[in-house]
Amino acid sequence: MPPIISLVIPVFNEGAMVHDNIGQILRAAEGAGYELELIAVDDGSRDNSAAEIERAAARDPRVRPVFFTRNFGKEAAIHAGLAHAKGDAVVVLDCDLQHPPELIPQMVEFWRKGLCVVDAVKSDRGEEALQDGFFANAFYALFSRFAGLDIRNHSDFKLLDREVVDTYLAFPEKHRFFRGLIGWANYPSVQIPFTVAARAGGTSQWSKAKLLRYAIDNLTSFSSVPLKLITYVGAAILALGAVIGFLSLLNWFEGRAIGGFTTVNLLIIVIGGAIMISLGIIGHYLARLYDEIKARPPYLTKPNRKPPQ
Structure with a gap:
């Protein structure tokens, strides 16, 4: 043949x-x-x-x-x-x-x-x-x-x-x-x-939104790097918090009060934003695992069925 x-x-x-x-x-x-x-x-x-x-x-x-x-x-x-x-x-x-x-x-x-x-x-x-x-x-x-x-x-x-x-x-x-x-x-x-x-x-x-979702899905399907980045983000925020904490203690020992709530607000915004982004990345990977575990077929075709005579 x-x-x-x-x-x-x-x-x-x-x-x-x-x-x-x-x-x-x-x-x-x-x-x-x-x-x-x-x-x-x-x-x-x-x-x-x-x-x-x-x-x-x-x-x-x-x-x-x-x-x-x-x-x-x-x-x-x-x-x-x-x-x-x-x-x-x-x-x-x-x-x-x-x-x-x-x-x-x-x-x-x-x-x-x-x-x-x-x-x-x-x-x-x-x-x-x-x-x-x-x-x-x-x-x-x-x-x-x-x-x-x-x-x-x-x-x-x-x-x-x-x-x-x-x-x-x-x-x-x-x-x-x-x-x-x-x-x-x-x-x-x-x-x-x-x-x-x-x-x-x-x-x-292909709309811009579809292309963005397509890109994110393809990146995360081939790499776990975004999950690992969460560790580095956490380390960076910890370092930032340590610096701010050190400066706050230094001012306290020198008898200088920290005015307002700027420092507290900054910490809340930075830490809260990092936590939400990290949860979003983890949630995306969990959603992919959920879809795979369900093991539904990737597509369904219409039946080639003729009506009874």
């Missing part, structure tokens, strides 16, 4: 363009010279994305739809796509064409040479707002510092060998960071640069 290349595209509220873009992605991937399948995972879209995916599947049998019961997030959609993929190699890419599908034949060629992972890395972030580029670089710098993994300018646009896919699916955690886990696994890989293209219609579904 000839090798199969699977294409996985997460979809969320992309109804205006997903049908045409699926066709364009398949046409570009045909240059690899292998049999293709495309798994389009609808992540609980609220528009007509599901209907457009079904229309694409009706026109091309290589399209295999997967529909979530609700929005579970992009990481869950990638997970589901990999779980449903049957290919000897799997390419994950966005459906908005910001990941240029013309690179797929080149990625497959590297795979044929024996590489397990082909990473498409952003050489030019395209028309990105200055503040977005700043926050992205800040996240990558923190992630490298905390987790010890350099994934600067990496993307979800990757080709994975079947062995890598099976390993990824065997990981026990429910909440995943695709880029981080593939980088952590450290399979033989190669990087190819690409320029982020303009979106082929529609607007990004």
